[in-house]
Amino acid sequence: MSHDPQMATRVWHGMRALVLDRYDRRKEVCDALDMSFIRAKALRRLAVAPLTMRQLAAExxxxxxxxxxxxDDLVRRGMVVRDVHPQDRRQKTVTVTAEGEKAAALAEAILGEPPPPLRDLDPVDLATLDRIVTALTR
Structure with missing residues (x-):
């Protein structure tokens, strides 16, 4: 099957514009949590499971x-704690606190809210888009 590279580029630009330009929720997360997005991203990762400092840096x-x-900033805010790793005293493990979990959940809720054009799509079109996005993210 032959693909139109210009169409693929147009679709990619449209997806990026939708998610990153028109409905970028990162600023909303920063405002709601009163922190930079990288701090919110760290909380979201740590809410899944504790990580070593090295693992968090990689994430x-x-x-x-x-x-x-x-x-250090998240510790000061009471959102995470840093402890010595149980198996390797040279490493530190970072664990989210209850307060950090609440902030991470708020960030996830904001980021997970679909924009109006997506919510308002015709159900058949939304089902088609769901099938396509699922195939693209496999």
Missing amino acids: LSTDAPYTTLVV
Whole structure:
């Protein structure tokens, strides 16, 4: 089957514009939590499971010094705790607190809210888009 590269590019640009330009919820998350998006992203990752500082840096695609600054701020805010790793005393494990879990849940709720054009799609079109997005993200 032959594909139209211009159409693929147009669709990609449209998807990016929809998600990253017109309905980018990152600022809303930052305003709601009164923190940078990288801190909110760290909380969201840590709400899934505790991570070592090294693992968190890899998840965030940040270097060790910047990850330390992010975690230090989250510790000051009472959103995470940092403890010595039980099997390797040279490593630190970061765990989200109850307050951090609440903030992460709020961030997830904001980020998970579909924009009006998506909610208002015809049900048949929405089902088609769901099938396509599911195939693309497999």
